[in-house]
Amino acid sequence: MSTITAEEIVAPISKNEMYLDYVEQATVGILMGALRVVATQQKLTPNESLAVFFHPSNTDSLNIM
Numbered sequence: 001m002s003t004i005t006a007e008e009i010v011a012p013i014s015k016n017e018m019y020l021d022y023v024e025q026a027t028v029g030i031l032m033g034a035l036r037v038v039a040t041q042q043k044l045t046p047n048e049s050l051a052v053f054f055h056p057s058n059t060d061s062l063n064i065m
Helices: 006-014 017-042 046-053 059-064
Strands: none
């Protein structure tokens, strides 16, 4: 009985560009959804919330992107 390594499982997935694009789009969607929830709670307009998110002093949010 042969064993399957993690590399053998992950390698085809990491080479599948369509799958990676889907994961990237899903991640951006989740981040934008979270941003919308916080903006609603803080009663910010969309422009204000994006300005806060992309402000240079807010390096944590910029590192995520």
